[in-house]
Amino acid sequence: MTDPKPELDADTLAFAGRVFQYARMGHAEELAGLFGQGLPANLRNDKGDSLLMLAAYNGQVEATRAILEAGGDPELANDRGQTPLAGAAFKGSIEIARLLLAHGAQVDGVGDGSRTALMTAAMFDRMEMVDLLLAHGADPDFRDAAGKSAADMARAMGAQATPDQLDKAPRRGA
Template sequence: MAPETNTPPGLDDETLAFAARVFQYARMGHAEELAELFAQGLPANLRNDKGDSLLMLAAYNGQEDATRVILEAGGDPGLANDRGQTPLAGAAFKNELGIARLLLRHGAAVDGVGDGSRTALMTAAMFDRTEMVDLLLAHGADPDRRDASGQSAADLARAMGAQATPAQLDRAERR
């Protein structure tokens, strides 16, 4: 008799296709379909092979209704992907102000970094997203916080050639 192993069974094609469809729902903003699946027990913090949660995909792709549905189903706004990026940083990169507000209302840490070292403020500053910088500062983002290489949001913005955000951050009130 062969010894018993704890190897999980392989996933069949139907299961893999379902998983792909669920992640596509988040990317494409199919909020109603996601709400239906959450009501049937789908975990709100499901992640793909890159560590992107449903919330990260919805936020990054500008899907505000899907973002709201995922948050209301228990999606974790602080759950970072495998590169350490949070949904708030994804929204900052894409300049999705409505989604950033929604994430902040649902408890996203304004200076959250996951396992990465760049905050949403740093991301917004690097890409010259002045309204996003204002929003994040208004929610308490620390303009003096440093990344792993010791650079502030203003330093990163200057390095990327941002036109407005370096001066904006230099003028920001310090807490």
């Protein structure tokens, strides 16, 4: 028999909402202060989005940095299996992607899903992001669970430039 979950009061719920909003809106100083008081850097919301995912996805460079410096895990995927690097790739946030890679994000990381950041960038024709990820060792031949490569996904989405970009990319061991 399990104990029932404790009910959270309105003040606690409001505080949690504020913390996640700080990440979305880029309130780096407020987050850093809370981390200094013991707030866990890998706090997640009801969708599994970590503070880092929210900051990265919303292009909040300084908040992303503050969360990473407080121990935020760049590989912590949300409930859909998306990593912060994939979120940055989707949004085309080059500076965020560089920051995540510098703090240990795996360039071919897939979280609990099967789509890499390179696949996401290619699908949305983000050429500069594709170049960055390839320069950091992303494998253009990596396949998802259905056997599709980044170029396959880009073609399926109607991307104009990235399929050729990926076809011409250097291959490992070549």
